[in-house]
Amino acid sequence: MTFAEITQRLGTAFPDGIEVVEDTLMDPAVRIRADLAHAVCLWLRDDPDLHMDTLRVITATDRPPESIDVVWHLLSMRHRHTLVLKARLPRETPDVSTVSDLWASANWFEREQWDLMGVNFTGHPDLRRLMMPIDWVGHPLRKDYVRPDSYHGIPTSRDAVTPVTRAEIPRHLPKAEPTDDLMLINMGPVHPATHGVLNFLLETDGEIVRHAKPDVGYLHRSIEKIAEMNTYAGTMPYTDRVDYLGGMMTNQGWAMACERLLGIEVPRRAEFCRVIACELNRIASHLVGTGSMSMDLGAYTPFIHWLRERETINDIMERICGARLTYTYMRIGGVCRDIDRETLDKISAWLDHFEPICAEFDRLITGNEIFVHRLANVAVLTKEVALSYSIVGPNLRASGVKWDLRRDEPYSVYPELDFDIPVGLGWRGTVGDCYDRLLLRLFEIRECIKILRQAIAMIPDGEVRAKVPRILKPAANEAYGRVEAPRGEAGFYVTSDGTDKPWRVRIRTGCFTAMPVIEHMSPGLMIADIVAVIGSLDVIAPEVDR
Amino acid sequence: MLRDVANWIERLLGLDPATFAYSWITSVVVIGVMALVAFVFIAFFAGPVTWWERRLAGRIQSRIGPNRVGPQGVLQWLADGIKCFLKEDLIPAQADKGLYMFAPYLVFGGYMATFAVLPFGANLIAADLDVGLLYLLAITGLVVIGSLMAGWSSNNKWALFGGIRSAAQLVSYEIPSAFSLMSVVLAAGTMSMQGIIRQQGAWPWDWFVFRNPFLFLAFFLSLTSSIAEGNRTPFDLPEGESELVAGYHVEYSGMRFLWFMFAEWGNLWVIASIATVCFLGGWQIPGMSPAEIAASTGLAFWGWQALTLGVFVAKASVLVAFVIQVRWTLPRLRVDQLMITCWKYLVPGALFCLAGVLVLLAVVPENGIADWALRGVSLAAGLAIAVAYVWKTRAAYMADRDLYRRMEGKELWYPPFRLP
Numbered sequence: 001m002t003f004a005e006i007t008q009r010l011g012t013a014f015p016d017g018i019e020v021v022e023d024t025l026m027d028p029a030v031r032i033r034a035d036l037a038h039a040v041c042l043w044l045r046d047d048p049d050l051h052m053d054t055l056r057v058i059t060a061t062d063r064p065p066e067s068i069d070v071v072w073h074l075l076s077m078r079h080r081h082t083l084v085l086k087a088r089l090p091r092e093t094p095d096v097s098t099v100s101d102l103w104a105s106a107n108w109f110e111r112e113q114w115d116l117m118g119v120n121f122t123g124h125p126d127l128r129r130l131m132m133p134i135d136w137v138g139h140p141l142r143k144d145y146v147r148p149d150s151y152h153g154i155p156t157s158r159d160a161v162t163p164v165t166r167a168e169i170p171r172h173l174p175k176a177e178p179t180d181d182l183m184l185i186n187m188g189p190v191h192p193a194t195h196g197v198l199n200f201l202l203e204t205d206g207e208i209v210r211h212a213k214p215d216v217g218y219l220h221r222s223i224e225k226i227a228e229m230n231t232y233a234g235t236m237p238y239t240d241r242v243d244y245l246g247g248m249m250t251n252q253g254w255a256m257a258c259e260r261l262l263g264i265e266v267p268r269r270a271e272f273c274r275v276i277a278c279e280l281n282r283i284a285s286h287l288v289g290t291g292s293m294s295m296d297l298g299a300y301t302p303f304i305h306w307l308r309e310r311e312t313i314n315d316i317m318e319r320i321c322g323a324r325l326t327y328t329y330m331r332i333g334g335v336c337r338d339i340d341r342e343t344l345d346k347i348s349a350w351l352d353h354f355e356p357i358c359a360e361f362d363r364l365i366t367g368n369e370i371f372v373h374r375l376a377n378v379a380v381l382t383k384e385v386a387l388s389y390s391i392v393g394p395n396l397r398a399s400g401v402k403w404d405l406r407r408d409e410p411y412s413v414y415p416e417l418d419f420d421i422p423v424g425l426g427w428r429g430t431v432g433d434c435y436d437r438l439l440l441r442l443f444e445i446r447e448c449i450k451i452l453r454q455a456i457a458m459i460p461d462g463e464v465r466a467k468v469p470r471i472l473k474p475a476a477n478e479a480y481g482r483v484e485a486p487r488g489e490a491g492f493y494v495t496s497d498g499t500d501k502p503w504r505v506r507i508r509t510g511c512f513t514a515m516p517v518i519e520h521m522s523p524g525l526m527i528a529d530i531v532a533v534i535g536s537l538d539v540i541a542p543e544v545d546r
Numbered sequence: 547m548l549r550d551v552a553n554w555i556e557r558l559l560g561l562d563p564a565t566f567a568y569s570w571i572t573s574v575v576v577i578g579v580m581a582l583v584a585f586v587f588i589a590f591f592a593g594p595v596t597w598w599e600r601r602l603a604g605r606i607q608s609r610i611g612p613n614r615v616g617p618q619g620v621l622q623w624l625a626d627g628i629k630c631f632l633k634e635d636l637i638p639a640q641a642d643k644g645l646y647m648f649a650p651y652l653v654f655g656g657y658m659a660t661f662a663v664l665p666f667g668a669n670l671i672a673a674d675l676d677v678g679l680l681y682l683l684a685i686t687g688l689v690v691i692g693s694l695m696a697g698w699s700s701n702n703k704w705a706l707f708g709g710i711r712s713a714a715q716l717v718s719y720e721i722p723s724a725f726s727l728m729s730v731v732l733a734a735g736t737m738s739m740q741g742i743i744r745q746q747g748a749w750p751w752d753w754f755v756f757r758n759p760f761l762f763l764a765f766f767l768s769l770t771s772s773i774a775e776g777n778r779t780p781f782d783l784p785e786g787e788s789e790l791v792a793g794y795h796v797e798y799s800g801m802r803f804l805w806f807m808f809a810e811w812g813n814l815w816v817i818a819s820i821a822t823v824c825f826l827g828g829w830q831i832p833g834m835s836p837a838e839i840a841a842s843t844g845l846a847f848w849g850w851q852a853l854t855l856g857v858f859v860a861k862a863s864v865l866v867a868f869v870i871q872v873r874w875t876l877p878r879l880r881v882d883q884l885m886i887t888c889w890k891y892l893v894p895g896a897l898f899c900l901a902g903v904l905v906l907l908a909v910v911p912e913n914g915i916a917d918w919a920l921r922g923v924s925l926a927a928g929l930a931i932a933v934a935y936v937w938k939t940r941a942a943y944m945a946d947r948d949l950y951r952r953m954e955g956k957e958l959w960y961p962p963f964r965l966p
Binding site: 183185191192193207294295296297298299300301304305308352353356357360363364365368370371373374526527528529531 | 603606607608609703704707711779780782783786787788789790791874875876877878879880881882883942945946949952
């Protein structure tokens with residue numbers, strides 16, 4: 001359905017609901033009356049012709065002195081149309097009704113926006129701080145926020161010289177021991193299975209988990225805030241820290257958002273360079289994801305074999321951009337340097353070498369009976385739940401939804417390339433179980449190989465960077481750049497204000513929505529299953545916290 | 547053996563063992579010395595075998611492994627030991643101090659006590675008890691208490707999980723382990739370790755493992771359940787790193803941690819030697835009967851002892867290598883699957899073997915045609931498995947080697963003396 005039809009229907013259903021139809025560089029946007037937000041969302045979700053089944057992200061933008069904008073990015077995977085809803089709230093009393101009863105993913109989105117921006121989502125079941133400590137004062141992303149000098153005796157400034165005394169720091173969550181014969185146990189923040197600083201509060205009955213509560217924020221580096229203080233080009237190195245395993249993709253997401261704002265056309269060779277780098281990076285990321293998952297289940301050898309292969313990718317990346325982990329390869333308007341013929345030959349040689357290795361991995365672990373029994377039918381993520389939790393990427397596809405941004409919202413040169421999108425079929429159990437999620441990643445690796453072979457064959461000659469002004473000053477506008485990262489959609493929602501720094505940057509990552517679903521799936525699982533679930537969802541901490 | 551050595555020493559001192567009043571003193575001294583020998587053996591087995599395991603794991607994972615301390619890293623275990631020895635022995639403030647400090651010794655003691663009845667050669671055994679196998683099954687019960695104690699006293703929830711898992715696992719797997727060894731006892735008619743070995747012959751068709759299909763099956767059941775008792779992958783749940791951090795010894799450091807590690811790798815020897823004794827003909831040398839060895843004197847006697855020791859160590863080492871390879875190949879079971887494996891498959895399987903052996907003992911006369919037919923069938927099955935194993939390993943290796951050669955332009959495998 002086109003945007004005009006959607007607005008027309010919306011206008012019919014809510015005659016005085018639409019305030020402004022905005023013309024921005026992102027998806028078509030409508031500003032609605034704030035008090036109608038919940039009703040409009042409910043109608044958009046349930047109307048059979050619109051069927052907005054997914055809430056992409058909720059963003060709050062501070063617009064001092066008078067208002068705060070709340071933005072809902074909605075998507076219908078069934079009808080393949082999008083809509084952006086906006087509501088303008090008074091800055092003093094930014095109250096808006098929650099939509100967490102419509103989409104489960106809204107729960108965490110709203111908590112984060114309340115925490116960082118102070119938007120009060122009325123009716124929210126559990127409006128606590130998500131990233132900051134529970135007793136933090138103020139909302140850091142507001143433009144008039146003043147940083148406190150210290151927090152429980154710990155100086156917040158880099159150049160403070162006051163000695164740190166051991167202070168009683170309240171924990172993230174109140175930790176009352178559960179009463180009814182359950183044991184409360186902290187899985188994390190430092191635990192071998194959580195791959196980074198995540199915390200799960202498990203309420204266990206023996207080995208059986210009754211409830212697992214994810215507790216995030218340990219790796220919150222406020223990249224959104226940093227981006228507001230940086231130039232557009234200067235934010236690029238921060239974006240690959242968002243997802244350290246898929247830095248190329250987050251680079252590209254940021255570059256695409258900025259290019260859309262500035263109206264820059266990327267040269268064709270640069271697009272191919274981007275695709276080659278991204279797909280190599282995707283392979284590397286899936287290697288770590290599937291490998292570390294098998295390590296979590298006790299099989300060390302596959303992990304080491306995968307890392308051996310990843311080492312070659314790292315060498316190639318080093319040739320391409322000089323870095324092995326945090327690439328910063330993309331530039332606004334292209335890439336930082338060309339991929340030479342020798343490197344392309346090296347990639348081809350490696351692909352020839354790597355393809356049989358995939359079969360070796362399958363021989364070693366994928367078909368292993370213990371491994372299959374550990375994963376099959378464990379933690380089934382049904383299609384409905386996955387959509388409600390806004391799960392994206394391989395996790396969503398493993399649940400049987402064929403949705404891949406490379407194909408469904410095409411960007412770069414992906415439409416010209418021929419590749420399949422594997423979907424979970426319940427290979428050894430149910431659709432959407434841990435085994436599907438693992439196997440899907442292994443299939444995706446093979447698709448990446450296909451893409452790389454084509455891209456290497458098709459890469460044209462030419463420039464790798466567009467002519468871009470030295471100082472980037474986009475006019476006041478909004479853009480949303482999104483790419484298919486290894487862990488799902490990496491989206492950058494950028495609001496510019498005419499200066500050389502963005503007004504507001506919102507980063508939407510796949511892991512942020514994958515975390516709360518663990519809480520949903522946990523009851524009845526065993527402790528060892530929780531490990532398998534974390535591994536199979538491929539959750540990494542920096543992407544959750546940003 | 548103990549008594550013999552004591553008597554020999556007394557005779558050496560010019561005393562008549564029959565009338566010497568303080569004979570018990572010599573016995574105590576001999577016991578002490580033997581305990582020391584066993585301890586030194588564990589240290590010198592467990593240490594190098596960690597190096598061996600790490601090198602083997604390195605090969606499996608296409609990396610090198612420790613190769614810095616000493617030639618090819620053979621002294622790595624000494625460096626690790628010294629490091630642990632010099633580390634602070636940390637005791638958590640909230641721990642139950644007494645139990646916490648005592649637990650590692652109990653675990654280690656449980657495994658070390660088994661060495662009293664483990665034979666190494668024709669006459670190399672500390673005490674050839676009549677109930678050797680029973681003693682062995684019983685004394686490893688100490689390990690359960692030790693690991694439960696460690697888990698509980700650490701006052702750490704992960705450690706507690708590890709301790710409880712360990713207790714559940716060990717207690718469960720004792721049963722199939724005991725039952726499958728009981729079929730051997732039935733076939734041998736004795737529980738004495740040396741007695742069981744003497745009942746077998748030196749050639750493979752005389753070993754219990756190839757005596758009949760039931761014992762053949764019992765061998766695998768016994769090996770599986772003793773791997774489970776030894777907390778090794780795929781049964782390493784009590785210390786499953788990615789789940790329980792380190793299990794019941796998560797809080798331990800320094801020397802106390804080392805005791806656990808000693809026990810774990812010392813146990814590798816226990817696993818391997820029980821299987822060697824009960825199924826693989828122990829130290830027997832082809833063409834030399836145990837009676838002849840016992841009858842020989844002087845240098846010849848000790849020569850035979852050394853030879854039998856060599857045979858035993860060789861057989862046990864093959865099994866140790868197998869257990870190591872299993873560890874670096876398989877993933878870990880989940881706790882409910884662990885219990886299902888034990889109670890639904892291993893226990894009935896072991897009982898089935900026991901019943902089968904009973905029936906065969908009653909029905910099939912020894913050295914009859916039927917007996918030899920059964921041996922032939924088992925031996926053929928064993929050979930088939932061995933050939934398939936070697937062939938598959940070789941095929942996988944060849945494929946990997948070709949890949950590597952094509953990619954890197956150099957050989958994947960290089961002999962150990964040319965390691966970088």
